[in-house]
Amino acid sequence: DAGVIQSPRHEVTEMGQEVTLRCKPISGHNSLFWYRQTMMRGLELLIYFNNNVPIDDSGMPEDRFSAKMPNASFSTLKIQPSEPRDSAVYFCASRRGTSESYEQYFGPGTRLTVT
Amino acid sequence: AQSVTQPDIHITVSEGASLELRCNYSYGATPYLFWYVQSPGQGLQLLLKYFSGDTLVQGIKGFEAEFKRSQSSFNLRKPSVHWSDAAEYFCAGGSNTGNQFYFGTGTSLTVIP
Numbered sequence: 629d630a631g632v633i634q635s636p637r638h639e640v641t642e643m644g645q646e647v648t649l650r651c652k653p654i655s656g657h658n659s660l661f662w663y664r665q666t667m668m669r670g671l672e673l674l675i676y677f678n679n680n681v682p683i684d685d686s687g688m689p690e691d692r693f694s695a696k697m698p699n700a701s702f703s704t705l706k707i708q709p710s711e712p713r714d715s716a717v718y719f720c721a722s723r724r725g726t727s728e729s730y731e732q733y734f735g736p737g738t739r740l741t742v743t
Numbered sequence: 744a745q746s747v748t749q750p751d752i753h754i755t756v757s758e759g760a761s762l763e764l765r766c767n768y769s770y771g772a773t774p775y776l777f778w779y780v781q782s783p784g785q786g787l788q789l790l791l792k793y794f795s796g797d798t799l800v801q802g803i804k805g806f807e808a809e810f811k812r813s814q815s816s817f818n819l820r821k822p823s824v825h826w827s828d829a830a831e832y833f834c835a836g837g838s839n840t841g842n843q844f845y846f847g848t849g850t851s852l853t854v855i856p
Contacts, residue, residue: 632786671833671846719786728837728844729775729794734786 630654632735634720640741646708649738652701653722661732662695662705663719671719677703678726710742747776747836749847756824757855764819764850766808766834774836776817778808781831781849790832793817804828829854 633652641647653660661676675685677697685695692711697703707714717739721732748767756762768774775794779787791802798810808819817834831851837844 670848673844673846721787728839731777731789731792732787734779734788736786 632720632722632733634718634735634738636738637736638739638741640743641710642743643711644709645742646706647710647714647740647742649705649707649718649720649740651703651705651720651735653703653720654724654733655701657722657724657733658700658726659723659730659732660697660703661719661721661723662703663721664716665719665737666716674705707740710740712742715740715742747834747845747847749832749834749850751850752848753851753853755853755855758826759823762819762821762824762828762852764832764834764852766817766819766847767815768817768834768836769815770836770838772838774817774838776808776810777835778802778806778817778819779833779835779846780804781833783830787833790819824852824854826854826856828852 635650659678662674664672664674674687675695676683680697693707695705717737719734719737721734723730723732746769750765777792778790780790781787790806791800791808793800793810801807806821808817810817831849833849834847
């Protein structure tokens with residue numbers, strides 16, 4: 629199994645530009661999570677999907693952030709326009725079932741730098 | 744409110760010494776509890792999990808954790824730490840009462856020779 633795949637691994641962009649982060653969950657997994665990790669705020673859940681449906685997006689910082697999951701094998705997290713305070717490592721994770729008893733499998737992350 | 748708490752931000756141990764990382768949970772129902780490890784520049788990797796049965800669970804890399812309902816704790820232990828164990832450790836938990844899953848703030852482990 630290839631694990632959770634994220635692209636790009638590193639992204640450097642200028643303030644005001646649109647950024648799109650991509651995630652391919654493990655095949656057969658029903659839930660997908662987007663997290664943001666910074667030194668100041670630690671690991672934050674942004675949004676998660678069950679069976680491609682957004683369940684909880686209360687962690688999305690503001691309207692500049694949006695996430696989609698058009699099918700079971702692909703999800704995007706978009707920031708438009710980006711700001712320097714969005715600089716962080718963004719992780720995608722997937723889970724085999726929708727129950728909280730299943731563990732999450734994390735991707736390697738996308739390190740975003742907004743200048 | 745449901746939550747997971749890691750009281751120690753940073754811990755330093757000598758190589759070969761024993762290790763215990765603390766985790767406390769606050770769940771009304773039976774919790775599902777997990778320990779993850781994050782090496783520098785990497786994603787989180789599952790060490791072990793508990794959701795029922797034997798309260799002492801074994802994980803990868805020689806780690807174990809014990810669920811203690813009376814103390815609302817799920818502490819991670821290792822009898823002899825290796826230099827490669829230096830990493831960030833996260834406790835996480837959920838329950839069967841709803842879609843609520845939380846990560847602790849993490850404990851950074853330094854191993855000195």
